Amino acid sequence: MKSTLLSALLCFAAGGLYALCYPSFLGNGWFPLLFISLPLFLWNLENSENLKQSLLFILCYNLGLNVVGYYWIPHTIREFGGLPYAASIITGVFFSFILQPHWWLYALWRKFKPAWQWERECGVLITAFIITFLERYIPQQFPSYAGSPWLHLKPFLGLTPYLGVVVFSFMTYWVCLEAITQLTARKFRSQVWIVFTAFILINTLFPLENPEKIKDLPIRMVQANVGNFMKVSSEKGEKDSYEAIIKKYYRLSTEGEEKPDLIIWPETAYPNTFFGNYTRLDQVFRNIMLEKDSEMLIGGYDQNRSTSPFDLYETVYNSSLLLSEGRVKTSYHKNILIPFGETLPFGPLNHQIVAFLPGVSLFALGDGTPLMETREKFRFVTPICYEILDSNFLRGLLNQWRDNHFIVNHTNDSWYGKTAEPYQHLFLSKWRALEFRLPIIRSTNTGISSVIYPDGSESKRLEIWEEGYLDINIPISDPQNTLYQLYGVYPMLGSFLLLLLITWLRERNENQL
Secondary structure, three states, X not given: OHHHHXXXXXXXXXXXXXXXXXXXXXXXXXXXXXXXXXXXXXXHHHOOXXXXXXXXXXXXXXXXXXXXXXXXXXXXXXXXXXXXXXXXXXXXXHHHHOOOOHHHHHHHHHXXXXXXXXXXXXXXXXXXXXXXXXXXXXXXXXXXXOOHHHHHHOOOOOOHHHHHHHHHHHHHHHHHHHHHHHHHHOOOOOHHHHHHHHHHHHHHHOOOOOOOXXXXXXEEEEEOOOOHHHHHHHHXXXXXXXXXXXHHHHHHHHOOOOOOOEEXXXXXXXXXXXXXXXXXXXXXXXXXXXXXXXXXXXXXXXXXXXXXXXXXXXXXXXXXXEEEOOEEEEEEEOOOOOEOOOEOOOHHHHHHHHHHOOOOOOXXXXXXXXXXXXXXXXXXXXXXXXXXXXXHXXXXXXXXXXXXXXXXXXXXXXXXXXXXXXXXXXXXXXXXXXXXXXXXXXXXOOOOEEEEOOOOOEOOOEOOOOOEEEEEEEEEEOOOOOHHHHHOOHHHHHHHHHHHHHHHHHHHHHHHO
């Protein structure tokens, strides 16, 4: 009993240490903690005596991750649902069950995997691949992959455009599992350390660089810093709130002598509803575009005109709308909705339930993406909020049209307050710039707004709760389709199979001697 309790406490500590690899209330995060926290957790998990004990250790690990890394969840629940503080904390604790759901399935794998010599080098390799595969394909609301903390080493991540963040997860799991196996068996095995050293050297010797630019695209990002309650009241038709928001956006969009080609507003910035190509634009947009001779990219609400607004199901989309020459040129509808934030699972009852949860929005689910192009034919995609964190989803957006020049990420992190969440969100978003070798324009309501470049560096910022705008020249390069964008995890899978074959042949030869 004492041994189990000690192991559970160690797993809780491991989860907390893992959270500190990322930006947190203690700073920007520390990469070396990755190789302390994961081995500590895996050591206890691999030595668990039964499924029940494994599940206990996983729960404690996720609880530590939740308390240290996702401490902002109760605050967000209060903002969204208006729950009492105690109820928000209790609800937040339950998120521990879904933070890293791949571990639950891995525990089942450990219980029912076939009998074999899994401590062999081939067995450890396969185990690392299975964990990586589960981590990759079991959906996470806020993906915190084992490979993600490697971002601290940018720009020395040269393999990213070829193999993606997933290869860094695989190497992390493999090294951790091999270290545990070698310590347990008290036997040194050199292969993993040779490959790991080569992996570090390749990433270091071929650092990421920004592609050669062919032109600059002048843009303006507007961060109006609109509070949640003003935002909600304006969307409900409260005239004073609506006018205050529009005046603020107009002022920030038109100040100064600069003439940006594209003015960008963040997620759901405009309180009223658009109607796609049938929209008669508000005069404020016409005035801004005329005064600045620019196009605009607006985060807003887009109504499906072919359905009634009184329909029992949702017909309004969380959207990115490109405005040009006095009209809505094209619009993208968000494809991945946040459960209990942007959608509810109760079908036609959603509208009745949301009356008691004023912070919850109800959106229709978008499908695919239209072609987004500026008037100078620069092509881009517009993932909204957490969509930027789903690497596989963003691959689909980019591959739908290919030959893209940049990415725009509309975001509203205002629900999280001045916590670590906006910094974590930005940190994880940077991986997409590295994987796809494209600049990311990150436009937010309350911060952090900036441009992320393909080498992982960042422009000047608008910080949390800062009102203002950024005028930046986006470096436009010849369109690139990285190996990772085109083929996803397949290059990494091929590398793993080659490594597995080499390991198997070497083990077989050693056994024959």
